[in-house]
Amino acid sequence: MQTLKIADSDIFVGEDMSVVEELKETLGGCAICVLYDAGVAKIAEDAISKLKDAYRIFRYEVLTARDARVKERPAPPEFARHIVGVGTGSVAEECKRLAEELDVEWSMVLCAPTTDTIMCGKSPKNVFIARNVMLNCPPCCLAAGYGILFSEPLRNFEALFSSKVLSSGAAQGAVAEDAEDAVTLALKLLEISASKQQPDSAELTARLMHFIAKKAGRRPRLIGEYKFLASSLIAEFYSAYLSSPSIDCMPPAAMDDALDKLSYLGAKDIIRPKRVDFFDANAYFKISYILSEYRMDLLEKLDGINSLGRQRFWRRLYPDAGYWLKSEVTVCELMSAMTLAGAFSDSLLGLAFASGILARFGAG
Numbered sequence: 001m002q003t004l005k006i007a008d009s010d011i012f013v014g015e016d017m018s019v020v021e022e023l024k025e026t027l028g029g030c031a032i033c034v035l036y037d038a039g040v041a042k043i044a045e046d047a048i049s050k051l052k053d054a055y056r057i058f059r060y061e062v063l064t065a066r067d068a069r070v071k072e073r074p075a076p077p078e079f080a081r082h083i084v085g086v087g088t089g090s091v092a093e094e095c096k097r098l099a100e101e102l103d104v105e106w107s108m109v110l111c112a113p114t115t116d117t118i119m120c121g122k123s124p125k126n127v128f129i130a131r132n133v134m135l136n137c138p139p140c141c142l143a144a145g146y147g148i149l150f151s152e153p154l155r156n157f158e159a160l161f162s163s164k165v166l167s168s169g170a171a172q173g174a175v176a177e178d179a180e181d182a183v184t185l186a187l188k189l190l191e192i193s194a195s196k197q198q199p200d201s202a203e204l205t206a207r208l209m210h211f212i213a214k215k216a217g218r219r220p221r222l223i224g225e226y227k228f229l230a231s232s233l234i235a236e237f238y239s240a241y242l243s244s245p246s247i248d249c250m251p252p253a254a255m256d257d258a259l260d261k262l263s264y265l266g267a268k269d270i271i272r273p274k275r276v277d278f279f280d281a282n283a284y285f286k287i288s289y290i291l292s293e294y295r296m297d298l299l300e301k302l303d304g305i306n307s308l309g310r311q312r313f314w315r316r317l318y319p320d321a322g323y324w325l326k327s328e329v330t331v332c333e334l335m336s337a338m339t340l341a342g343a344f345s346d347s348l349l350g351l352a353f354a355s356g357i358l359a360r361f362g363a364g
Helices: 017-025 038-051 089-102 139-150 152-164 182-195 201-215 223-243 255-265 281-302 308-315 331-342 348-355 357-363
Strands: 002-006 009-014 031-036 056-061 082-087 105-110 126-130
Touching (some): 017 126, 038 105, 126 182, 139 152, 139 182, 139 223, 139 308, 152 281, 223 281, 331 357, 348 357
Parallel strands (some): 009 126, 031 056
């Protein structure tokens, strides 16, 4: 058994689901609500079997964010004293909601390295990782996790931009490294999650890709899968944008149009209207001057973010070597999502939107 601590959460890594028995060391006898999604029902029952001799268990199936049906809201008994989630990000968000509602702690049995949101908000008391479960997760889950990890350099770039150009004091995260297997990847995503403050431009774009796919009648991919595609595109756009001798000569983009598009996609309650706004003359000249001062530094920081080697590695995580991209994602959709994300980004993508160039770029 490997034990470590990330932020305020205790992390337990074991060979099988007996790892959850560590929960017995921290809780007395009480009622526990176990939330899980349909895809991990067998794993959830395995975890429950390890706990039911010590706890009164209430089971609740949670529909995932990828499900086209209306999401169910479990209503556990008020006397429940702990929430346990079995699954990934969607289940974790339900656990947080219920834990806040009941004013109790929660724990997570992480089944796949797909998300960097576990530690955001009300962090779990414990996270349990069973190696046999994690190492046998579906390829799309692995691709989503690596997609998030490989997008970290862009997040750090945006933090540098916000700190130097916008004086926001944004802190950079750790330098992203490769992960040798799904367990190591899961631990890295938990570390990323612990330092995450808000969605970056790639995540905003990925979330919009999710809504665009639903609007088109397709089953959305995982956010991490979209995020790698978004970060690759945004890094290329940033390089072209910063290399241009004139980047602020277009008519400003219309924010009302962006809000209308957000409403059309059904994402208005998900994406917060936070953006870079430099229409005040003094702010405009100040930001333009600072950006010109740091332009070469920013371009240097962008070098190497989008290596072809990582793109090849990521595609080959799929059994079809990424062939699904030809039928499920279009360049037009990615460009549209990136352009719309600029309206709500507080980084360089937001500056590009405010200047008007991003809309022209998106229009082709």
